[in-house]
Amino acid sequence: MNRIVFLITFLIHGTCVANDEFTQLTKSIYCPSCQGQVLDESSSPVAIEMKNQIQQMLGSGKSVEEIRQHFTAVYGEKILLKPALGTYTYPLWLAPFLMLGTILFIMLNRMRFLKKRNSVKSTTEGHV
Amino acid sequence: MIGMALLSLSSFLALLQFILPSVKKVSGSAWGPKLIETLAAATAFMIGSAFFYLIYVFASSDLSFLNVALNSHSASELLYKISGVWGNHEGSMLLWLVLLTSISTVFGLQRRVPQNIRMRVLQVLGAISLSFHLFILLISNPFVQLHQTPKQGMGLNPLLEDPALTIHPPILYTGLALLSVLFALACVGLQRGQLDKAWAKLMRTWTLACWCFLTLGIALGSWWAYYELGWGGWWFWDPVENLSLLPWLVITALLHSLIVVQNSSSQKFTAPFLAITAFLLALLSLFLVRSGALSSVHAFAVDPLRGSFLALIAVCFTLYGLRSLFRFRTEKSFEQPYILSREAFLFLNTLLLFSIAAIVLIGTVYPLILQITTGRIISVGAPYFSTTTLPFFLMVTILMAASPFVSWQQARLSKSISYVGTFALAAFIATTYVKTGWPVIACLFLAASFSIFLATILDLARKLMARKQIALHYYAMSLAHLSIAIVIAGAVIDSFDKIESVYEIKQSGAIEFNGYHLTLDKVDQIRAPYFQREAAFITARKGEASIQLNPEKRYYPLHEMITSETDIKAVGLADIYAVLGTEDSHNGWLLKLHWHPAIRLLWIGAGLMVLAGFLGFVASLRGVKSE
Numbered sequence: 001m002n003r004i005v006f007l008i009t010f011l012i013h014g015t016c017v018a019n020d021e022f023t024q025l026t027k028s029i030y031c032p033s034c035q036g037q038v039l040d041e042s043s044s045p046v047a048i049e050m051k052n053q054i055q056q057m058l059g060s061g062k063s064v065e066e067i068r069q070h071f072t073a074v075y076g077e078k079i080l081l082k083p084a085l086g087t088y089t090y091p092l093w094l095a096p097f098l099m100l101g102t103i104l105f106i107m108l109n110r111m112r113f114l115k116k117r118n119s120v121k122s123t124t125e126g127h128v
Numbered sequence: 129m130i131g132m133a134l135l136s137l138s139s140f141l142a143l144l145q146f147i148l149p150s151v152k153k154v155s156g157s158a159w160g161p162k163l164i165e166t167l168a169a170a171t172a173f174m175i176g177s178a179f180f181y182l183i184y185v186f187a188s189s190d191l192s193f194l195n196v197a198l199n200s201h202s203a204s205e206l207l208y209k210i211s212g213v214w215g216n217h218e219g220s221m222l223l224w225l226v227l228l229t230s231i232s233t234v235f236g237l238q239r240r241v242p243q244n245i246r247m248r249v250l251q252v253l254g255a256i257s258l259s260f261h262l263f264i265l266l267i268s269n270p271f272v273q274l275h276q277t278p279k280q281g282m283g284l285n286p287l288l289e290d291p292a293l294t295i296h297p298p299i300l301y302t303g304l305a306l307l308s309v310l311f312a313l314a315c316v317g318l319q320r321g322q323l324d325k326a327w328a329k330l331m332r333t334w335t336l337a338c339w340c341f342l343t344l345g346i347a348l349g350s351w352w353a354y355y356e357l358g359w360g361g362w363w364f365w366d367p368v369e370n371l372s373l374l375p376w377l378v379i380t381a382l383l384h385s386l387i388v389v390q391n392s393s394s395q396k397f398t399a400p401f402l403a404i405t406a407f408l409l410a411l412l413s414l415f416l417v418r419s420g421a422l423s424s425v426h427a428f429a430v431d432p433l434r435g436s437f438l439a440l441i442a443v444c445f446t447l448y449g450l451r452s453l454f455r456f457r458t459e460k461s462f463e464q465p466y467i468l469s470r471e472a473f474l475f476l477n478t479l480l481l482f483s484i485a486a487i488v489l490i491g492t493v494y495p496l497i498l499q500i501t502t503g504r505i506i507s508v509g510a511p512y513f514s515t516t517t518l519p520f521f522l523m524v525t526i527l528m529a530a531s532p533f534v535s536w537q538q539a540r541l542s543k544s545i546s547y548v549g550t551f552a553l554a555a556f557i558a559t560t561y562v563k564t565g566w567p568v569i570a571c572l573f574l575a576a577s578f579s580i581f582l583a584t585i586l587d588l589a590r591k592l593m594a595r596k597q598i599a600l601h602y603y604a605m606s607l608a609h610l611s612i613a614i615v616i617a618g619a620v621i622d623s624f625d626k627i628e629s630v631y632e633i634k635q636s637g638a639i640e641f642n643g644y645h646l647t648l649d650k651v652d653q654i655r656a657p658y659f660q661r662e663a664a665f666i667t668a669r670k671g672e673a674s675i676q677l678n679p680e681k682r683y684y685p686l687h688e689m690i691t692s693e694t695d696i697k698a699v700g701l702a703d704i705y706a707v708l709g710t711e712d713s714h715n716g717w718l719l720k721l722h723w724h725p726a727i728r729l730l731w732i733g734a735g736l737m738v739l740a741g742f743l744g745f746v747a748s749l750r751g752v753k754s755e
Contacts, residue, residue: 030507036366038509041359043630043709043718078495081509088504095490096516099483107476111467 021064025054028082029068032075131181131271138174138229139261141167145254149247161247165236168250171257172229179213179226182270186213191281194272195219201283201686203657211294212284217418217434218270220297225260227298228305232257235309241330245316252312255448259441267433283658286684286691292352300345300372304410306338307375310382311407311445314400315452323396328389331399333748335383340741342376347734358692358707360628360722362730363619365513367422370492371413374485378406381481384474391536392471397456398478404449405482409489411442421496468541470534477527484520488513518569525576525616528609532587544586552579566624573620580613604744611736618729627723630709632716633666642723644668644704646677651717659684664708664717675699679708679719701728 023040031042031050039047050071057067071079083089145167154160185193186209189202199216200209213219232253236246264270287293310331317327349372354362363369382402388395416422419435465471491508498504529552533545556575563571584606591598631639633648640646649665659682666677680693696705702725709718 028511030509036364037359041361043720076505078505078507081507082511083506083508088498088502089494089506092490092494092508092512096483096487096520099486099520103476103479103483106479107467107472110464110475111472112464113467 021058022054025058025064025067026051028080029071030079030081032079038081131178131185132269134174134178134181135261135265135269135271138171138178139258139265141171141174142229142254142258142261145171146251146258149251149254155244155247161243164247164250164254165233168229168236168254169233171254172226172233175222175225175229175261179222182219182222183210183213186210186219189281191279192274192277193270194274195270197274197278197281199284200281201658202281204283204289207291207294208284208289211288214297215284215288215293216270218264218268220301221260221264221268222270223297224301224304225257225264227301228253228257228260228308231302231305231309245320245322248316248320249309249312252315253308256308256312256445259444263437263441267431267437283684283686286659286682286687286689287356290352290356292348292356296345296348296352299341299348303338303341303345303375306334306341307379307407307410309334310338310379310403311449314403315449318400318452318455321455321457323389323400325390325393328386328399329748331403332383332386332390333745335379335386335403336741336745336748339376339379339383340738340745342372342379343734343741344738346372346376347731347738350734351731354727355694355696356691358694358720360626360705360707360720360724362622362727365491365510367492368413368417370488370513371409371416371422374409374413374489375406377481377485377488378402378409381478381485382406384481385478388471388474392465394465394471395475397458398475400456401453402478402482404453408442408446408449409485411438411445415439415442416493416496422492465537468534469538470531470536473527473531473534477524480520480524480527484517484524487516487520491516518573522569522572522576525573525580525612528612529576529579529583531609532583544583544590548579548583548586551582552576555579563624570620570624573616577613577616577620580609580616584609584613599747600750601744601747604740604747607743608737608740611733611740614729614733614736616733618726618731618733621726622724622730625725629721631719631721632712633719634716637716639719641668641721642704644670644675646721648717648719651711656682658686662708664706664719666706666719668704675704677704677706679706681708698728701726703727 026040027038029039029050031037031039031044031047033044033046034042037047039050054067057070062070068080077083083092085093145164148154148160148167149164154163182195186196186200187206189196189200189209191197191202195216195218196212199219200212204212214223232250235241235253236250238246241249313327313331313334317323317331346369349369350362353364353369354360379402382399385395385398385402389399415435415438418438419432421435465475491512495506495508498506529548530545533542533548534540535542552575555578556571559566559571559574560568563574588598588603588606591602627642629641631641633639633646635648635650638645638647646666646668649667651662651664654661654663661680661682663678663680666679668675668677675697677695677697679695682691682693683689684691692707692709694705694707696703702723705722705724707720707722709720711717
């Protein structure tokens with residue numbers, strides 16, 4: 001499950017996410033004092049302080065995951081844009097797969113797959 | 129007093145509009161339907177008068193009204209005094225009722241709809257209008273008076289003092305009122321077992337009108353977020369944005385599924401199901417936003433009673449919708465469509481759009497549910513929504529590119545599909561080659577956008593060359609698909625090619641940004657009536673061309689709020705976007721600059737979408753007349 005989510009995330013965000021650790025962090029953490037604004041976009045005092053902190057921590061050789069955990073410990077999980085994968089978020093991450101499965105199931109059940117030569121009179125042109 | 133009297137009177141009329149169609153003596157008589165129509169018009173007139181009275185009270189800054197005192201300031205411009213009427217919870221609910229009753233009146237005037245159906249639809253609309261009348265009278269009264277008149281009003285939330293936000297609520301509420309008509313039409317159609325071609329045709333007209341307003345409302349909201357928030361983005365997957373997207377997705381699916389009902393009389397359950405779902409989603413959104421469950425600029429002051437009442441309304445109409453849906457009886461089994469037929473494509477499109485709506489809904493309400501059940505607080509932000517919905521959107525674009533080449537009922541693919549397929553592959557390879565930094569999905573989307581463009585043009589050209597008459601609605605459909613291709617191209621290019629930088633700029637100092645040489649001429653302090661402004665004067669030069677940029681910062685002492693007024697100047701399809709930051713200790717100013725290479729495509733595309741919807745609407749009206 002983890003791998004699948006990672007693979008899809010990689011396909012969608014690809015290299016744009018991975019280019020540098022600082023932006024990767026500031027784009028995945030909310031500014032705690034501003035409504036719905038990402039750290040990267042915010043210039044509030046708290047956000048600037050946090051960005052400085054991130055720079056320091058990266059300088060002292062901490063990993064992206066460690067820094068993320070540090071801020072989660074301070075401000076709570078709600079600071080992360082993307083909720084972590086755990087039993088409590090399984091429904092969230094499984095939802096798209098469930099929808100895809102339902103679509104496949106309905107399409108396979110409701111549609112015909114064999115061509116029928118003597119089909120009904122064409123109405124394509126009539127529609128146009 | 130006047131306001132309350134008008135409100136009570138119109139509530140009584142709404143009650144009659146709801147009850148009388150169930151009275152045999154009225155509904156059976158020749159004058160019954162006429163009476164109900166008159167009642168609908170009278171309700172609209174009464175509630176309209178109450179609304180104009182509220183506008184008058186706001187425009188004349190009558191501070192003896194609590195609502196005026198809280199949301200208006202006598203020094204602000206007349207436009208914002210008036211838009212203050214719907215810049216708050218109570219007034220916006222009144223506006224929604226005005227639009228609902230007006231649209232009910234218009235529906236009552238439609239002579240082409242059979243009289244008894246018209247009456248039943250007006251009854252359902254009467255129920256909706258009555259429940260919101262009660263909501264306003266009991267817990268959202270905009271006419272509460274103060275014992276002591278304050279000296280000055282609190283003023284409108286500065287973020288809402290904006291032209292786009294002046295028209296954004298009326299447009300969205302019109303969309304919502306039209307959703308109510310679709311809901312009523314679907315319920316009545318189900319109950320009477322009349323989901324025939326005539327029903328689909330009527331639904332189509334109203335669905336197109338609704339689609340136009342929802343599209344325009346979302347586009348305006350997005351445009352506002354782009355220039356007002358100063359974050360440089362236009363879509364943040366913020367809970368309220370998400371909720372506004374839900375009915376739009378479902379209505380788009382409905383539009384396509386109605387084509388199937390009109391052409392092959394199959395999939396009859398899908399269309400009413402979608403219409404009912406769209407309205408219920410809108411009610412759910414209203415509940416989530418106005419109860420304060422989701423915090424946003426739309427939430428206004430929070431009151432638990434409000435939430436409970438709105439929840440009650442939502443539950444009542446959900447039960448009614450479900451009851452209507454259970455009335456559906458499958459008619460004689462029809463032949464299953466072939467997987468590569470147009471019906472199948474349209475059906476798959478419906479399923480995909482519906483799934484996107486479901487995922488967005490789950491992502492938006494999941495944190496709330498988790499918090500209530502386990503107390504754990506998490507956020508679900510943009511990365512979740514883009515990761516989960518973009519693959520579905522991509523499938524929709526592929527269907528769009530292929531759709532002109534499949535036929536109704538038949539298992540026949542046009543040969544041109546292979547040209548488009550080859551082109552799509554070539555476009556994809558070319559994009560990955562040119563845009564090396566882009567992720568795979570961005571290249572796929574850009575290729576899909578080009579392919580939709582090519583497919584639609586090819587299809588029109590083929591029909592014109594064969595000297596076939598092309599109906600107006602076909603042009604509308606083609607234009608809608610072309611404009612979506614334009615929106616996709618704009619969105620993809622902007623998301624992955626935009627440049628953002630923060631600079632420190634000093635008085636008469638200079639910086640280099642994306643080939644531009646920028647100088648800060650001065651920063652002026654200006655006192656406006658009830659806020660203070662700091663306006664920067666910046667000149668950006670590139671070769672011969674020079675652009676003036678005047679980003680501002682405003683401080684509103686009343687709200688203790690700082691807003692930034694961005695300055696955005698167009699350069700062809702691109703935007704140069706400047707946000708003024710704070711002054712630092714050594715006389716420099718922080719300046720945030722963005723380069724949005726193709727953002728204008730997004731707005732042009734959105735405008736064309738609305739135009740296409742309008743053309744389709746006109747075509748559907750014409751089609752009715754000619755029959």
